[in-house]
Amino acid sequence: MDIIDEKIIDVLKENSRATASQISKNVNLSIPAVSDRIRRLEESNIIEKYTIKLNREKLGYKLMAFVFINIDCAPNIHGFRELIIEFSEVIECHHMAGEYDYMIKVLVSDTTELEDFLSNKLKSIKGVQKSNTLIALSTLKEKNNR
Incomplete structure (x- = not known):
């Protein structure tokens, strides 16, 4: 995991529904490169699941x-x-x-x-x-x- 992966994770923490296109603009990578990094983060269980925050x-x-x-x-x-x-x-x-x-x-x-x-x-x-x-x-x- 490197600084770019950390930036991708930060974007997903704020909005787990962010698209690869939106994330690519934040981290200055191509959409396929972002998608590949997200897939690797999921496969390595660094990203375990995506969720929502409800107003209790x-x-x-x-x-x-x-x-x-x-x-x-x-x-x-x-x-x-x-x-x-x-x-x-x-x-x-x-x-x-x-x-x-x-x-x-x-x-x-x-x-x-x-x-x-x-x-x-x-x-x-x-x-x-x-x-x-x-x-x-x-x-x-x-x-x-x-």
């Missing part, structure tokens, strides 16, 4: 929370991992070092839906010993890619 509020998802979770013992970790990724409210799940075992990012419409998720879904998973929920008041920066 307009879709009714007005509350984002971060939930820190402790699992009581190692035998319950596998079951937790299998179940937590199935919940549509969970948009990220991270295994953590430090005081908590996992951190999940939850997106819901309101506090009632958050309460339902915490009480009836999260706490019903075998091994969930402790959780700590923090509600995001606003988001200053959020990017999908570096």
Whole structure:
């Protein structure tokens, strides 16, 4: 990967629907050369997929929370991992070092839906010993890619 590949990736980060023609103007390469570079980036899995960014509020998802979770013992970790990724409210799940075992990012419409998720879904998973929920008041920066 070189500086031109990085420029192509930067264009695609801003608009994953950019055409090879549009990208070629930004990186000063021919359209076939840009297409070939994009194909190589895809084949090498540097580009894993193309996606869109949705306006969550307009879709009714007005509350984002971060939930820190402790699992009581190692035998319950596998079951937790299998179940937590199935919940549509969970948009990220991270295994953590430090005081908590996992951190999940939850997106819901309101506090009632958050309460339902915490009480009836999260706490019903075998091994969930402790959780700590923090509600995001606003988001200053959020990017999908570096």
